[in-house]
Amino acid sequence: MRLHEISIMESTIDIVLKKAEECNFKTIRKVTLKIGELSGVMDEALNFAFNELKNYSMLRDAELCIDKVKAMAYCEECKENYPIDHFNKLCPRCGSFSSQIVNGYELYLYSIEGE
Numbered sequence: 001m002r003l004h005e006i007s008i009m010e011s012t013i014d015i016v017l018k019k020a021e022e023c024n025f026k027t028i029r030k031v032t033l034k035i036g037e038l039s040g041v042m043d044e045a046l047n048f049a050f051n052e053l054k055n056y057s058m059l060r061d062a063e064l065c066i067d068k069v070k071a072m073a074y075c076e077e078c079k080e081n082y083p084i085d086h087f088n089k090l091c092p093r094c095g096s097f098s099s100q101i102v103n104g105y106e107l108y109l110y111s112i113e114g115e
């Protein structure tokens, strides 16, 4: 069990409960998170934390959906985005190093569904 994911999930659930209240939801069906490939967060740990923490009446039947976001960088030379990973951030076309990471580090609540 990793503390990092638990604290992420605690703050996520705080937000979810607030949003649900704003929307007058009685039950939350689905919670979707966007997680960048490079965020360093583990899906299994998030799922585990979610199941541990969801014992609020409103969240009991909720499903956690983790939407992975592919890591991309922008090449100033080629004027286009290309996929990157932890070990290789060089443009596959021209070989230059990009400091403009477009996607991959995100970690946020994307949507909640309920009624």
Ligand SMILES: [Zn+2]
Residues within 6 Å of the ligand: 075, 076, 077, 078, 079, 091, 092, 093, 094, 095, 096
């Ligand atoms: Zn390039």
